[in-house]
Amino acid sequence: MENNEAEKTKYEIALEKYNTDLSDNDIKAKVAALIEKNLAKNNTEEVKRFLFHCIDLTSLNTTDSTESILSFTEKVNRFADEFGDMENVAAICVYPNMAQVVNDSLEADDVKIAAVSGGFPSSQTFIEVKIAETAMAIMEGANEIDIVIPVGKFLSGDYEDMCDEIQELKDTCKENTLKVILETGALESASNIKKASILSMYAGADFIKTSTGKQQPAATPEAAYVMCEAIKEYYDLTGNKIGFKPAGGINSVQDALVYYSIVKEILGEEWLTNELFRLGTSRLANLLLSDIKGEEVKFF
Template sequence: MTDSIHNEHGHSHHGEAPKKSKYEEALDKYNLDIDDNAVKEEVKKLIAEKVHENDTPEVKRFLMGSIELTTLKTTDSEESVLAFTERVNQFDDAYPDLPHVATICVYPCFAETVSQALEVDGVEIACVSGSFPSSQTFPEVKVAETALAIKDGATEIDIVMPVGKFLSGDYEGVSDEIGELKAVCGDKKMKVILETGCLKTAANIKRASLLAMYAGADYIKTSTGKLEPAATPEAAYVMCQAIREYYEETGIQIGFKPAGGINSVMDALIYYTIVKELLGEKWLTNQWFRLGTSRLANMLLSEIVGQETKFF
């Protein structure tokens, strides 16, 4: 009897566990005992059995409309970003019967350039923020960068979860930082990049997914694309499981964005299949499913029109 009384007050006598934080209590609602090999096997089976049925012109057109056309190079300049944006404007004229990309994704200092040049309705302007790709700077700097990006026209913000804090078990620090940046974003959508290649295990990926969603993420995203390995089908599978369970628990729908290492149309079809099988039709819109890539746009376009096309 005394044990439970002590626990209620958060004392830890006789080596009892201290009172759980709200983050740990939230995580307790989910199964985090996931075996990496089991995930591998499930993904292998899913790919073998289901991907071929999604290899259709309709799905490829859909994927075209889910692309976040991304340029995040050290060499980006106002001129290059302007030309990049112009391609999106011209695409609308050149292929009026195809869906335009979902988003143009750039560094925050180019938000204004894109926002002034973009003429296509319904294309979002995403900026990577919060000291992308390392997330290693002062919280004040992350807040300022995010606020400036939004002021300059960003309609979506992609931040990187503080991975070092996560790996050292500081879930409160991770969640507070994500929450603070979501407060800056307000009604603008915020994607949280987990950098799954650094998280190593399926259990870590699931835990990070849940923390990010509870802290205010509107989307969870696999990777920055700056580290190897980037997106993998296994990471996507675990993240989509987490999104589904979170939705069942809270009723809140969270979007999914694989990014980094999406090198072929087949890669994109695999991610589409994972979303379709784990999350269902409700997620198969370019509102809830995005692909962070640039090279995929020309590949998809080539397959859709039936000849090698280098438009972007």
């Protein structure tokens, strides 16, 4: 027995502290009940204004150019002039080679610069390349980095290599925020989502994020529920507050309200700040503005 314990990695030992034997059907039922009970009462203008302030306004297109990202950033700069009664988005999220364009042109207060990195969206490249790309994105002005776990390593049980990568990239980020994308649509089960959440947090994630938006299914309420439960259990055990970011497939105001409801019910009011809750989206900004203003708004 002692030999078996000695052979376990610190990550396998960490996983044993949590219940990762989950039933997908059970999670589905719990999510449906939570939404039915809480969605209507959270459908308020105050909540929608808060959700807008949690948006990582995202442009991750093959067609992105210096000109298009300048225009994108300029809209964020003008937001305060046009909507002075609202707080701005939380961050602008771009490819790493566009971080400097945002950094050089962003004038809005309290808006962060996020860059995807580490071989986004597949995470299939050398760790040396991931480290270099991350370091360069930070050097160019990014203060938040979004990376994807090496899903293949996770699914094949190579937790140590997966976690070592995350830890190296967190070391590269230093005091900058590291968001770790699980790509939940590729993880096959609620149990795997729970395990990947726990491992990512133990390896140094400041946030855990559902998806890249490049693979379907992207964010789902069920994945969000499991991830938020993992964050809560991790906090109860360690005292460390980890942020949560659903991303991909957030196509309506109702979708955003669903994620808000899950965070509020599982993690509580303490997590209802844009330092611990983000929404990765581009289309949601105009949808929320239109809903809040009571007329169609096409600002972004």
